[in-house]
Amino acid sequence: MLGNADTANALLEQKDYYRARAPEYDEWFLRLGRYDRGEDATRRWFEQVHEVRQSLRALSLDEKNVLELAPGTGIWTEELCTRVAHLTAVDSSREMITLNRQRLGSRADRVTYIEADLFEWHPTREFDAVVFCFWISHIPVGRIDEFLSNIVKMLRPGGTVFFLDARKESTSTAVDHVLPSRDEELMTRRLDDGREFTIIKNFWTAAALVEKCTRVGLTVEVHETADYFQFGFGTRD
Numbered sequence: 701m702l703g704n705a706d707t708a709n710a711l712l713e714q715k716d717y718y719r720a721r722a723p724e725y726d727e728w729f730l731r732l733g734r735y736d737r738g739e740d741a742t743r744r745w746f747e748q749v750h751e752v753r754q755s756l757r758a759l760s761l762d763e764k765n766v767l768e769l770a771p772g773t774g775i776w777t778e779e780l781c782t783r784v785a786h787l788t789a790v791d792s793s794r795e796m797i798t799l800n801r802q803r804l805g806s807r808a809d810r811v812t813y814i815e816a817d818l819f820e821w822h823p824t825r826e827f828d829a830v831v832f833c834f835w836i837s838h839i840p841v842g843r844i845d846e847f848l849s850n851i852v853k854m855l856r857p858g859g860t861v862f863f864l865d866a867r868k869e870s871t872s873t874a875v876d877h878v879l880p881s882r883d884e885e886l887m888t889r890r891l892d893d894g895r896e897f898t899i900i901k902n903f904w905t906a907a908a909l910v911e912k913c914t915r916v917g918l919t920v921e922v923h924e925t926a927d928y929f930q931f932g933f934g935t936r937d
Contacts, residue, residue, distance in 0.1 A: 702885050707840045710886060710900050711819070714838060715792050717889055717897035718772075722795035724892050725773050733892065734874035741871050748925035752864055753779065755923070756831075759860055759933060764828035767854055769818055770835035774800035776864075780831060781810050790814045790821055819843065822850070829860040836909075837865045838900045841885060848916045855936040861918055864931040868903040872928050879903075906930065 702710065718725075728735045731742045756779060763785045771777045771789040777800055781787050787810060791797050794815050801808045814821065818835070830851055839847050851861060866872050868879060880887045880901050887901035906922035909932060913920045920934030 701841050707842060707900075710898060711840070713897050714899040715817075717899055719793045719795050720895065720897070721889075721891060722773065722793060722799055725796070725799075726775070727892075728874070729775055734876060737871040737875070744927055748928050751925050752929050752931050755931060755933065756862060756864075759829070759862060761829050761860065766829045766831060767823065767827040769830065769832040770838075771800055772796050772834070774803035776831065776833045777811065778803055778807075781807050784810070784829075787811045788814065788823075788827070790816055790818060792817050819847070823854055826856040827854055827859060828856060829862065830854050831862045833864040834866065836863055836904070837902050839902070840900050841902060844902075844912060845916065848912055848918065852917045852936055857936055859936045860933065861913075861920065861936070862931070862933045864929060866903075867924055867928055867930050869927050904930075906932075 727733045731737070731745055736742065756776075761780065762783050766780060766784040766787050768777055768780060768787060768789045771791055773796055777787065777789055781804060789797070789800065789811050791800070791813075792815065797813050797815060801813065804811065836844075836847075855861065870879060873879065874890065876890055878888070885900055885902055886898050888896055889899055890896050906924060909922050910920060913932070913934065917937045918934055919937055920932045922930065922932040924930045
């Protein structure tokens, strides 16, 4: 586990990385450039994206007030905003928020955007659902329990939680990235222009996530697609 100083430094560099990466972020999701691992891998990727989308669509979120944490460029915001009564989206990167707004166009009227550090921001109300995609792996081991406890405080009793992240699969990331070993929390990420950043990257087992969620009062199921994704959903007790 990282010490307090190392954790603080890594989180600051992680913020800088995602601000700098914003213009090229979607290359990863669309399997372009350094993320293109061949036709077969791309086919499997989007088949499994569809599997995750179907699970999200099966949740009862229609006409509800939903909170999305770390919405990024809006890949999942776009999925949510057409269903919910209102969406609150909180991200630490103003560059990501700008791209998110652009993606949604007129639909952004249904979203309240907040630029804030996710470890420091606390809402003044409870939500019907909280969604966070590709964020839980960037939480330091020493802060995961605190984060999940805060999710409980953000949810009304019986409210829904949905989260999504990557499985540890080498073809999920860029060809010039090396995934951290089992006992590492840090990963070096490279941008298209060659700049390098050190970020937090943790891969949790499904059982560990279920146990941690249960401990704070979230009853969840965690599922994994064949290669690329791990996702969980459930309710606040």
